[in-house]
Amino acid sequence: MKKLLSFGTRSCAGCPASLAVRRILEAVGDNVIIVNGTSCLEVTTTQYPLSSWNVPYIHTAFECTGAVASGVESALKKMGKDTHVVAIAGDGGTFDIGLQSLSGMIDRGHNVLYICYDNECYANTGLQRSSATPYGAATTTSPPGKFSIGNKTFKKPIVQMLAAQKVPYVATASLAYPDDLERKVKKALTIKGPKFIHILAPCPISWRFDSSETIHVARLAVETGMWILCEIENGKIKINVTPSERKPVKDYLSLQGRFKHLKDEDIKKIQEKVDDDWKAYKKY
Numbered sequence: 001m002k003k004l005l006s007f008g009t010r011s012c013a014g015c016p017a018s019l020a021v022r023r024i025l026e027a028v029g030d031n032v033i034i035v036n037g038t039s040c041l042e043v044t045t046t047q048y049p050l051s052s053w054n055v056p057y058i059h060t061a062f063e064c065t066g067a068v069a070s071g072v073e074s075a076l077k078k079m080g081k082d083t084h085v086v087a088i089a090g091d092g093g094t095f096d097i098g099l100q101s102l103s104g105m106i107d108r109g110h111n112v113l114y115i116c117y118d119n120e121c122y123a124n125t126g127l128q129r130s131s132a133t134p135y136g137a138a139t140t141t142s143p144p145g146k147f148s149i150g151n152k153t154f155k156k157p158i159v160q161m162l163a164a165q166k167v168p169y170v171a172t173a174s175l176a177y178p179d180d181l182e183r184k185v186k187k188a189l190t191i192k193g194p195k196f197i198h199i200l201a202p203c204p205i206s207w208r209f210d211s212s213e214t215i216h217v218a219r220l221a222v223e224t225g226m227w228i229l230c231e232i233e234n235g236k237i238k239i240n241v242t243p244s245e246r247k248p249v250k251d252y253l254s255l256q257g258r259f260k261h262l263k264d265e266d267i268k269k270i271q272e273k274v275d276d277d278w279k280a281y282k283k284y
């Protein structure tokens with residue numbers, strides 16, 4: 001079958017964005033219009049005059065993926081077409097500068113599947129921090145040093161925020177669990193209204209690990225509990241993978257150069273946050 005996102009994009013080796021999108025498109029099929037905010041995915045797949053996309057595709061400005069997807073969906077509805085609308089954006093375009101646009105799309109109830117691939121920084125513009133960057137990570141705008149631990153804030157709780165806005169279906173996904181990702185995409189497309197899937201996208205360049213390790217790092221995120229695989233459907237949460245014994249977060253952090261400056265007490269703080277998050281998710 002023809003690949004809906006061709007091989008030979010300009011992404012780095014081990015890029016999580018193209019890996020994720022290939023799997024997403026396998027689940028969605030070709031009856032789709034993709035709306036993609038400026039991001040690594042866009043710059044590596046659409047360099048004029050070439051395109052890697054074998055489905056209709058619109059590039060949107062960084063801040064308006066949700067708004068453009070809303071317009072596309074409204075036009076399709078008016079035309080009586082049942083084409084899926086899938087919006088894809090990075091964490092910067094979702095958590096930060098496009099949040100108003102995503103929130104408006106949800107508020108108006110557009111029938112759009114919005115997918116955020118989260119490499120936890122503004123990668124294509126030089127690896128700056130975003131509000132998805134985890135505590136302690138080194139980025140070009142949160143450098144660690146004598147007076148700085150690196151990034152000072154914990155990740156914005158986007159899943160909880162969108163669930164609070166009553167998005168009918170919110171899910172997290174992982175490249176290390178591709179069948180789970182595919183199932184969630186297919187399920188989301190059966191639900192009317194706005195849907196949100198949040199994929200952790202381990203980026204070898206900004207997280208500083210070997211490009212052969214993308215899937216390994218993605219799996220460790222789940223096994224250490226740093227990434228909780230779940231679905232929230234009409235307010236009800238289901239945790240999809242509960243590790244029988246969670247590995248220490250150190251196993252995940254120590255593989256990545258962006259955390260190499262952390263001291264034992266910093267790692268302890270991250271471990272405590274993960275333990276608290278699990279308690280909170282179980283009570284949700």
Ligand SMILES: Cc1ncc(C[n+]2csc(CCOP(=O)(O)OP(=O)(O)O)c2C)c(N)n1
Pocket residue numbers: 038039040041062063089090091092093094097119121122123124125130
């Ligand atoms: C209004 C506006 N501000 C800043 C930029 C520059 N810019 C383009 S993409 C980007 C970062 C994108 O980050 P993210 O959405 O996480 O995608 P990634 O590059 O990490 O894949 C920035 C800062 C822009 N294009 N428009």
Ligand code: SF4
Pocket residue numbers: 010011012013014015016017040041044119123124203204205206
């Ligand atoms: S910087 Fe990371 S997300 Fe961006 S193209 Fe390279 S591997 Fe992919």
Ligand SMILES: [Mg+2]
Pocket residue numbers: 090091092117118119120121122123
């Ligand atoms: Mg990003």
